[in-house]
Amino acid sequence: MTRFSFQIHATDGKARTGAIQMLRGDIRTPAFMPVGTAATVKAMKVEDVRATGADIILGNTYHLMLRPGAERVARLGGLHKFMGWDRPILTDSGGYQVMSLSDLRKITEEGVTFASHLDGSRHMLSPERSMEIQRLLGSDIVMCFDECPRADQPRDVIARSMEMSMRWARRSRYAFDAGAEHAGRAALFGIQQGALDESLRKASADALTDIGFDGYAIGGLAVGEGQEAMFATLDFAPDQLPTDRPRYLMGVGKPDDLVGAVERGVDMFDCVLPSRSGRNGQAFTWNGPLNMRNARHAEDSAPIDERCTCPVCAKYSRAYLHHLHKSGEILGAMLLTEHNISFYQQLMAAMRTAIAEQRFTAFAADFRRDYFGR
Secondary structure, three states, X not given: OOOEEEEEXXXXXXXXXXXXXXXXXXXXXXXXXXXXXXXXXXXXXXXXHHHOOOOOEEEXXXXXXXXXXXXXXXXXXXXXXHHOOOOOEEEOOOHHHHHHHOOOEEEOOOOEEEEOOOOOOEEEEOHHHHHHHHHHHOOOEEEOOXXXXXXXXXXXXXXHHHHHHHHHHHHHHHHHHHOHHHHOOOEEEEEEOOOOOHXXXXXXXXXXXXXXXXXXXXXXXXXXXOHHHHHHHHOOOHHHOOOOOOEEEOOEOOHHHHHHHHHOOOOEEEEOHHHHHHHOOEEOOOOOOEEOOOHHHOOOOOOOOOOOOXXXXXXXXXXXXXXXXXXXXXXXXXXXXXXXXHHHHHHHHHHHHHHHOOOHHHHHHHHHHHHHOO
């Protein structure tokens, strides 16, 4: 089997469907990656995650380096063995969490010195250390180290940050390639930055393409700028990246975000939303989100979603799920998380089919009509 390859099987407008081939299995695109922050997709067993249709999950470099520690995971056989998942894992670089979770941090050309949100201990994360941690974890898709500034920063601040991220991307490439054994079985993705600015995004894409990566991520979006601004950026950002490589929109998003981004040429996504919402009583359906804590569900014997094929909808009623969440029972979080991740995978499968059958525009219109009820 190949280390990494990407085939586009069909296109419909800018929307693409295809497959990434890796040593641990194929990833059908467009793909949604459930987030397994601390070596677990919260409230789910890995076999149940796989049963939803997920081909790949995401692990978090920042959290795993702090607890249980990348070296410990390596001694225990790597992240796949540690958590019992035998298919591809993408690990983020740790940069975003350093910026968002640590109040005490210092950014230099070398990297970022920060205080752990767990115990205040001091750590240094650089492109080289990020590559080392992801190698120790045994990641299949490795993300280069970058900085993700807020989109509302002045243009010169965003430009300087983007330029440093591109220097860090080159250092990430060198460090990744130096780990010959890992580089021989894993892939490395670069991350485009530049916030909402088209010219900065273009400069970032050109720099990344010059370095050369297996795939390209669109970073710096879904950080508070709103869907309209995000879509406006996605109207040009994916087109600036190589057409023959996967395009990964990081940290997105709501079901309607996914449909809109696929329309604009994105192939891969991750987000904590389906699992976090499930733990908080929100269920996603083809007719929009539901708050299962609402009293109107207390005597409703219908499933969450009549169109959903997941085991939760096949067996449990809205009334029962309402009861579990009102009672604070752990099972409520487990069942709604399973449903939500199943729904997301059904949505991705439906988009893949619609693209292959050249009817994606009609699919997207029907989805929005049903999802928003208008």
